[in-house]
Amino acid sequence: MLQFRRFVFSIVSALALASPVYAGKLAIVIDDFGYRPHTENQVLAMPQAISVAVLPNAPHAHEMATKAHNSGHQVLIHLPMAPLSKQPLEKDTLRPDMSSDEIERIIRDAYNKVPFAVGLNNHMGSAMTSSLFGMQKVMQALERYNLFFLDSVTIGNSQAMRAAQGTGVKVIKRKVFLDDTQNEADIRVQFNRAVQLARRNGSAIAIGHPHPSTVRVLQQMLPTLPSDITLVRPGDLLNEPQVDTSRPHTPPPATAPRNPFRGVNMCQPKQTPEPVYATRFFTVIGESMSQSTLVQYFKHQWQGWGNKA
Numbered sequence: 001m002l003q004f005r006r007f008v009f010s011i012v013s014a015l016a017l018a019s020p021v022y023a024g025k026l027a028i029v030i031d032d033f034g035y036r037p038h039t040e041n042q043v044l045a046m047p048q049a050i051s052v053a054v055l056p057n058a059p060h061a062h063e064m065a066t067k068a069h070n071s072g073h074q075v076l077i078h079l080p081m082a083p084l085s086k087q088p089l090e091k092d093t094l095r096p097d098m099s100s101d102e103i104e105r106i107i108r109d110a111y112n113k114v115p116f117a118v119g120l121n122n123h124m125g126s127a128m129t130s131s132l133f134g135m136q137k138v139m140q141a142l143e144r145y146n147l148f149f150l151d152s153v154t155i156g157n158s159q160a161m162r163a164a165q166g167t168g169v170k171v172i173k174r175k176v177f178l179d180d181t182q183n184e185a186d187i188r189v190q191f192n193r194a195v196q197l198a199r200r201n202g203s204a205i206a207i208g209h210p211h212p213s214t215v216r217v218l219q220q221m222l223p224t225l226p227s228d229i230t231l232v233r234p235g236d237l238l239n240e241p242q243v244d245t246s247r248p249h250t251p252p253p254a255t256a257p258r259n260p261f262r263g264v265n266m267c268q269p270k271q272t273p274e275p276v277y278a279t280r281f282f283t284v285i286g287e288s289m290s291q292s293t294l295v296q297y298f299k300h301q302w303q304g305w306g307n308k309a
């Protein structure tokens with residue numbers, strides 16, 4: 001009986017000491033690099049896990065990509081892709097009707113202009129990324145350069161993940177835009193949303209822009225990141241569980257989504273709700289339990305019983 005009481009007491013103690021079930025990896029990417037060296041240098045002064053995406057034809061593209069890499073930040077190519085709405089476009093913006101050769105040429109050119117890039121994400125692109133055929137041509141080119149694709153998800157029905165099937169290209173998806181507005185209170189709300197999604201799903205990717213307000217919020221909030229949240233690079237999330245929520249062969253919506261493009265101000269539409277990752281939930285519980293004091297206790301007990309017998 002005494003042994004049984006000790007046993008129950010041990011279980012209760014172990015449960016109390018068990019490591020928390022929830023923990024999350026958060027990747028933050030700052031897009032539209034190459035136009036505003038002053039603000040971008042402030043981003044490069046932040047923790048090395050903050051990654052940057054450089055517009056290949058921006059005036060400071062080569063310089064900022066090199067500087068980012070030399071200061072330990074992961075570099076992505078921020079490739080302009082055609083939006084559904086009419087607006088001024090960057091040079092060499094990818095369109096679904098371009099040939100494979102033309103898309104390959106643009107990606108090769110971007111790869112040369114953005115040194116040290118390990119991945120690529122889309123600038124705008126609601127028309128391009130919703131075209132399965134267009135994105136299949138992109139994925140074939142990315143495979144050649146061994147680049148992963150970070151889907152900025154500028155349209156709900158992006159075909160990027162579907163287009164990558166059968167290629168070796170890894171696709172990961174943006175979950176939160178930090179600065180749809182440049183109001184600091186709004187950006188703080190979005191930052192906290194990214195933290196909550198990272199905790200709930202195991203990981204989350206947030207994208208922001210080199211605006212002074214975004215920089216100020218990151219400078220305030222990064223030092224107080226909750227202890228169960230780890231800042232990672234997007235390249236660290238290539239093997240995280242991904243859910244493809246796209247619908248196949250859907251024509252573009254009749255009304256174009258909001259996607260204003262003034263210089264390099266914005267490259268995203270409104271937030272869309274994100275699915276909960278049930279599989280990830282159980283994986284986290286599994287990982288957490290296998291490392292928990294409770295499981296260690298049982299392992300110890302098992303070995304103990306074995307010795308007594």
Ligand SMILES: [Zn+2]
Pocket residue numbers: 031032078122123124266267
């Ligand atoms: Zn952009």
